[in-house]
Amino acid sequence: MHHSMPMILMSAVLAACSNGTPSSSRPEVSLSEQAGHQAGSYTLYRLDGDRYPGQPVPEGSELLHGWTILESCIIDSSRDRALLFKAFEEGREEMRRIGTDHLPDCFQPRHAIRVVVNDRTTDHLICFQCSNFMVVIDDEQTGFGSTTDSPEKIFDAMLADCGADGHLRSNPN
Numbered sequence: 001m002h003h004s005m006p007m008i009l010m011s012a013v014l015a016a017c018s019n020g021t022p023s024s025s026r027p028e029v030s031l032s033e034q035a036g037h038q039a040g041s042y043t044l045y046r047l048d049g050d051r052y053p054g055q056p057v058p059e060g061s062e063l064l065h066g067w068t069i070l071e072s073c074i075i076d077s078s079r080d081r082a083l084l085f086k087a088f089e090e091g092r093e094e095m096r097r098i099g100t101d102h103l104p105d106c107f108q109p110r111h112a113i114r115v116v117v118n119d120r121t122t123d124h125l126i127c128f129q130c131s132n133f134m135v136v137i138d139d140e141q142t143g144f145g146s147t148t149d150s151p152e153k154i155f156d157a158m159l160a161d162c163g164a165d166g167h168l169r170s171n172p173n
Contacts, residue, residue: 043114
């Protein structure tokens, strides 16, 4: 139970701060939303959702819970971190509003977010194609849920804005 508390608190804070309006390509992020994302390290990943865990791994590949990592981007600014989770929460809220909060019979994650705070690692593996995600805390699956594909635009834009040094180039707009 204590493993899910950080996710529950983060979701509650994000839901409370959300203005409930549809996402633009770069939604506004308030200072209070940024405050919850200052500690720890955040990494956004692009995964190979077509190669399933257990299948042969290409030589030199790095894996995240069995899925091949195609790209990774470290997110340093609390504004960008909050933007990432705000987009994710808005996708979850959109799914709740349309009333199809279910877990389809597929899971091919092509994105993931890793948050490490105080030696605790929380991974969100997200499959926009199948409208679902899985939460893994310290290598133990602790939850799952549904989302629309609306956050994918922001995730992809952040990955596209990642510098050669592997860090997101913060965009003030």
